[in-house]
Amino acid sequence: MPQQGKVKVGIIGSQFEADIHAASFQIMPEEAEVVAVASPTPGHPEALAQKYGIPRVFHDYRKLLDEDDIEMVTIAAPNYLHARLTVEVANAGKHVVCEKPLCMTLEEADEMIDVCRRQGVLLLYAEELFFTPKYVQAKKMADEGAFGKVYLVKQSEKHFGPHAPWFWDVERSGGGVFMDMGCHGIAFCYWFLDRPAVQSVQCQMGTYVHGQKTRGEDNSICILEFAGGAVGLVENSWARRGGMDDRIEVYGEGGVTYANLHMGNALPTYSQYGFGYAVEKAPETKGWTYPVFEELWNYGFPQEMRHFARCVRGKEQPLATGEDGRVVQEVLYAGYESARTGRKVELPFRPSGVKRPIDLWLAPERSESARI
Amino acid sequence: MPQQGKVKVGIIGSQFEADIHAASFQIMPEEAEVVAVASPTPGHPEALAQKYGIPRVFHDYRKLLDEDDIEMVTIAAPNYLHARLTVEVANAGKHVVCEKPLCMTLEEADEMIDVCRRQGVLLLYAEELFFTPKYVQAKKMADEGAFGKVYLVKQSEKHFGPHAPWFWDVERSGGGVFMDMGCHGIAFCYWFLDRPAVQSVQCQMGTYVHGQKTRGEDNSICILEFAGGAVGLVENSWARRGGMDDRIEVYGEGGVTYANLHMGNALPTYSQYGFGYAVEKAPETKGWTYPVFEELWNYGFPQEMRHFARCVRGKEQPLATGEDGRVVQEVLYAGYESARTGRKVELPFRPSGVKRPIDLWLAPERSESARI
Amino acid sequence: MPQQGKVKVGIIGSQFEADIHAASFQIMPEEAEVVAVASPTPGHPEALAQKYGIPRVFHDYRKLLDEDDIEMVTIAAPNYLHARLTVEVANAGKHVVCEKPLCMTLEEADEMIDVCRRQGVLLLYAEELFFTPKYVQAKKMADEGAFGKVYLVKQSEKHFGPHAPWFWDVERSGGGVFMDMGCHGIAFCYWFLDRPAVQSVQCQMGTYVHGQKTRGEDNSICILEFAGGAVGLVENSWARRGGMDDRIEVYGEGGVTYANLHMGNALPTYSQYGFGYAVEKAPETKGWTYPVFEELWNYGFPQEMRHFARCVRGKEQPLATGEDGRVVQEVLYAGYESARTGRKVELPFRPSGVKRPIDLWLAPERSESARI
């Protein structure tokens, strides 16, 4: 494989996340270029290829893996496919960028990490919050001592539910909003505090609004206690009206900061007639809205993909890895367990026989025995 | 006692809370007038009397209780005195306004309620959040159906710690920030949701910043589950720099609202030279600050005191009673218990032998046995 | 007339402004009570009387003036009636509260001031911005030196146009938005700076949106230069969508403050279903809105009416007088003149023969000659 020039990238998937990947590489084109896309649904990968000028299209991702010049593959597929695809990509000798959450089970996580290590490829975990410029600024201030010792970090992501049907099907997603977006908040707190061990997890959740549509939880509150004495508070919802909401709060003995990616970055706007687009998940552009600008950049996606390409070239050390994703996975387990039992779950927590994290909340009988 | 004209009020206490009471009656003078103040420290009640033109001053509150024309007495004394004073005021045949939290123990709460009932006097619980205009507006919108079914209510109150020394001494306060300000949030969620039974309490707390100064917790996070399926999230801190912070969030399947009493009501201001006063607990008026206006009004204190006076005259039914305070007290117990055990505590929860709520967190041995 | 007890008030008018007056006295009932309302349209005064419990209703305001016990009369009638009504009220020996703007012409202003002085009654000018708590706080900070020497004060009031038809008819209103709301901003800057002489006025205006409906201007920008070297910038619009907007900015060499009465005091709210009422002039309660709370209090109307009643009782000195209204009137003249000529108009400016201030903008021929 080439060791210089732009990193050649293949994307597995063609929908929402795949579009973000392709757009991100286009926004920061210096380090990488997307040369192939694979997706089984006829027309879908063609559409993405057309939109972003991607030269090669496959309906079978294995064909994409056969392309010798592709060095890095991004996985933009439903959660239950992450592990299998990662293993195949790694076995094809290509670096892996895997979307969040890393996978369904801790066994999968271990295998993904292990295979990538053995194959000598990078397992890059696509947690864009590590690259969100506003949040990076908050961490920079914290690292400069602005807040003294930080004792509480909060992250919250809320909207009215995802578009793609597989998110609502816990067989394919592994869980509801805690799995889908809680993984962001868990990773964020862990990263912000410089990766101290998670010592315990307390979680409350329920299906408050979308019970007709899913067995998954649509609202969750999760409290993490970290080694060294800080606390994380992670809140998520698929039941919050009014468009996307993503925010953090940081409390230290010497100060506090707030960062709001949406309202706090937006142009407060009133329109009688509406306009093209306001913000992700917003239903309407008439009346008052909070349109954002350079949305992907403000999330940090292009910066993230650029970083991953530079890691492939050895110019940077990975800031978001399979190990990070594995930590998140363990907390997801513990969170679902805590939500069922009402108990604070101490880590390490590794129940056996888990198929989907949400089962620890939904199916008492299984996980009761599993805990023994 | 007179049954018409302005209600004659006596205040027991002369410091921060007593000052708020006196100022509140002054701001809305239509229904009541403060005619007496009692406080043991020489000079203190005199100063308050001077400031607000209160004609009678006592160093022994029992003398105040001897005054026949006084119909309503407000108790602005440390928590551990609330129960004893309430009983004495009631036995003197006067209506009681008791500051939050209601008392130290559930036994005290029961006695306070019982005595007042037997004496035929009102036990009015001074939870000003029921009268805070911005929060009342949020509730009004919710009651009008703006948010559909509400599934999550949040309330948070944070600053860098109280001024009066007794707050830091758990013997006199009964607990730290969860006791001091958590009682507001618990009451708020309960009231906002129209008083459904609290079914369970999960709580996390710690002493993160002020360990040299107190055994009480200085940060707490509390999750309440209510009958009917809504959740309350109550966050409090004595370790938040930058002045007072009091805010709510309301989530329903049909909408959301945010209300921030301080930054969200303030005049963003930069001053090179400083000025008189910005906001409660703010350390500084130079640089950027968020000064508020008509602070007491925006908290709802004058409206609350006016309401209490009108209750005495039979013009309104009490909106905040000893029973409300008792519910809060039970949740405080459950919160401290949950913080120690890491378990979700189901209500009703009535351990015996509790002296101070915080002991359920601090002293495992005692409460372990108590739980049996 | 009685010299103690509550001031007895009569209201002339029964629509929007009259409702504000009645509600304001109800909110702060300590000093005054509304005992009568007069309005010629059958049913209108009855409705107001019903709503606020006003005992006496008249269709002829002269009957109201015959009531001996009424001490103060508020005029909530179209602008062109202000002068005539003021003179009659004063001649009836009653104190006058006149809505803004004071009148149509400087001759009228002089007569109003003169008659009230001769009759020994107060001419109280209902400029509520002098009592708006948030703006009062800004002035308090300025007076405490927070901003050092203030060199620029801005005030802006904007919405999508008034409801009552007479505002759009320049014969009855005397002008468009500059007359209707510019009078607030002019008064505000003058008051904030402690009433230095206005030295010059520059103004730009146009009818940008509502040309089908009115000859009046629907957007105006006005720059005032004051003795002592400060500048006022007053912006107004009847063409601003999205509900009421009222804000100030204060710039001094030592600091700056911003105050926003609406968005800056509101509860950011999203509602799928809508609710009762968000804020004055807002068209809709679905989607994102900025509902306010205690709207009249936050404007300062009850505080203003209470102050006026206390002035009648001699407890306070008038803070807003006919003289203030006259200054505003002269600036209105100068602003319209400047908008037509494109020239900075120096004060004093007293053209003769003006019937309506807007004629100085609309009718060059008339005012050209008048200027000679």
Add this chain to the structure above:
Amino acid sequence: MPQQGKVKVGIIGSQFEADIHAASFQIMPEEAEVVAVASPTPGHPEALAQKYGIPRVFHDYRKLLDEDDIEMVTIAAPNYLHARLTVEVANAGKHVVCEKPLCMTLEEADEMIDVCRRQGVLLLYAEELFFTPKYVQAKKMADEGAFGKVYLVKQSEKHFGPHAPWFWDVERSGGGVFMDMGCHGIAFCYWFLDRPAVQSVQCQMGTYVHGQKTRGEDNSICILEFAGGAVGLVENSWARRGGMDDRIEVYGEGGVTYANLHMGNALPTYSQYGFGYAVEKAPETKGWTYPVFEELWNYGFPQEMRHFARCVRGKEQPLATGEDGRVVQEVLYAGYESARTGRKVELPFRPSGVKRPIDLWLAPERSESARI
């Protein structure tokens, strides 16, 4: 010269603006690379070269112009040098990026445009507001019809004054804050409205705070009337405490939008200890501050420089040209004239004999004669 690969760039200057140029090319490195810097002060260009890895350093910019491979030169020198340098760069056959404002006089503007046209090089006008992502989003919404017909556009830029001494010296700057930052607002309104002719200019200005330091104005208010019936309001100050402030407002008959580049993008932060950097021109990082993130990106500098490089390669058509700068220059003339005379100045306005725009305000005798 090469017609492919990255555009090779030279920078004339080594201070604040030169640093922004170098950093901008580094942030978006795809299209261009800085290969040389020239500045006469020993040590200065070396420091910039060191910081950004620029290989060639010159103390005489003519040496830089001798470098054959350099295709584009950015001019980051005081205003009075813009014209001379532009002519020399163009005569060396290199494309010109000239900082704002374009120059001192209309004669210079004409010469710059003429020479560049004759030499076949681009004259690119570095107005970054045309590339500011948040403002671009506002324009995009306007172009999509969100606001219907736009009748008022406001832009304001304020801080407490520039660092470099030459700004305060009107001989070298040509004027105060109206020249320095008013040029942004004038260009912004013109661009936002799709470049309608400016028909008239009204302006008010003064030296309110920094009279000891400069003859230049430190606060200005400017009203522009455009062909087609829209108005621009441009406000600028070197006397605004509290850090940089840059904002716009857009009013149409169908809606309104607000965009604030600083507070409206920032992380509201309280720090007891301070931290590295909050925002341009902010004096302090202790207490409450509004730190921003990715500051240059949020201003649009990298996007602007990337666009200029793409123009050189013929991939895009210039969006900001010498002609734009010339329009601004004429309005600057008219604004200073209006500020002196108090009259609305109609365009075209081309007084002869002007050396520095500010003279039209400062030196009545000269410009009086010039107007004849």
